[in-house]
Amino acid sequence: MAIRTSTDLQLGRQVRATHALGALQLLLAVAASVVGTLLSGFFDIGRPGTLIGAGIAPLVTAVFTTRGSGVARSIGIGVLTTLALLITVSGFTISDVLRDGKSPVASREGTFWKPPLPGPSSKTSGLSVPEQVTCPATEVHHTADCRFGVKPAGSSTVSVNGAALDGRDQDDFRITKQCKGTLKPGTACSIRLKFTPSAAGDREAEVTVRFGSGSTVVELVGKGVDGANGCRDGFEPRRATESDTVCVTPDEKAAVLQQNQAHQDEHRDRGDGYCVDGFVWREATSADHICVTPAQRTEAAQQNAQNSERSAG
Secondary structure, three states, rough: HHHHHHHHHHHHHHHHHOOOOHHHHHHHHHHHHHHHHHHHOOOOHHHHHHHHHHHHHHHHHHHHHHOOOOOHHHHHHHHHHHHHHHHHHHHHHHHHHOOOOOOOOOOOOOOOOOOOOOOOOOOOOEOOOOOEEEOEEEEEEOOOEEEEEHHHHHHHHEEEEEEEOOOOOOOHEEEEOOEEEEOOOOOEEHHHHHEEEOOOOEEEEEEEEEEOOOEEEEEEEEEOOOOOEEOOOOOOEEOOOOOOEEOOOHHHHHHHHHHHHHHHOOEEOOOOOOOOOEEEEEEOOOOOOEEEEEEHHHHHHHHHHHHHEEEOO
């Protein structure tokens, strides 16, 4: 027993003689460990790899700053490396706690630093849809068509998983054509709906379009118009605008509603209230600034002229 104690004391003196426990050696080892942590994190090799980098750097430093040889030096190198690693890990962990998870050197998660995530770019996945779609004013219990386009918002391919209705008056709207599948940049598809107001007045709902990484919402609005139309049998109000009561045939009314939709879908106005080349205001009423072809404007004028013959009064 006495022999073993004497041997242990002798080994302890040999370890101290290596200077592995010196303040300068420990400072250099800790500094090397911190540098190893930051360099490993910069190359984004993962937390296990960062931990290895935080341990190898003080090990190399210990090899050059300790003295002696044999078992005593090996023990000294191991002790110095372990102490430096523990101090480094503890230091980063404590800084996380004091800073609510934020590193003093960069944005990162957990114990070891890693490069910040890239900010938003044109490659961000997502869909481009209109914020709001207005369906044509429609007589109560009659039906009109409305639709909107869906396309990738950036330069990445997006997987579209369909759409669903929700909202106060969702029963007044019905999806007749879904948009599903993979959309590549520069491509688009459309979601088509039927609007059948169950009562007069403003009607509203929303369409949730689902895609690979989330969903987006499009607001739907429409207006139900009282069914007392004031027209002779076989005719009905045109509704080129909400206040338009000129009596037309069902086919003429359907054509007018299609013109309203085309004005929106085909971007026939320049954005300043005037039409692009080749189109003119329809002027079915004084407030009608829907852009149509000259022939379609002539048709609207003819319908206005025939109104007295088609009205019930």
